[in-house]
Amino acid sequence: MNKIVNYIKESYQELTDRVTWPTMTELQNFTTIVLVSLAIITLVVLAMDKLSEFGIIDLYYNNI
Numbered sequence: 001m002n003k004i005v006n007y008i009k010e011s012y013q014e015l016t017d018r019v020t021w022p023t024m025t026e027l028q029n030f031t032t033i034v035l036v037s038l039a040i041i042t043l044v045v046l047a048m049d050k051l052s053e054f055g056i057i058d059l060y061y062n063n064i
Helices: 002-018 024-063
Strands: none
Touching: none
């Protein structure tokens, strides 16, 4: 039981003293970067899906 309590104390100390947490401005910037990246990747996947839907799949079914 002592090992568990010691582990929790050390974990708490590390999270409060040693970890460098981002500031609110940094957090907002990182969130914006992630959302913009997600939107771009979504549009690329959507474009690839639509191109394959209209091109490759139609060619495949027309040849059968």
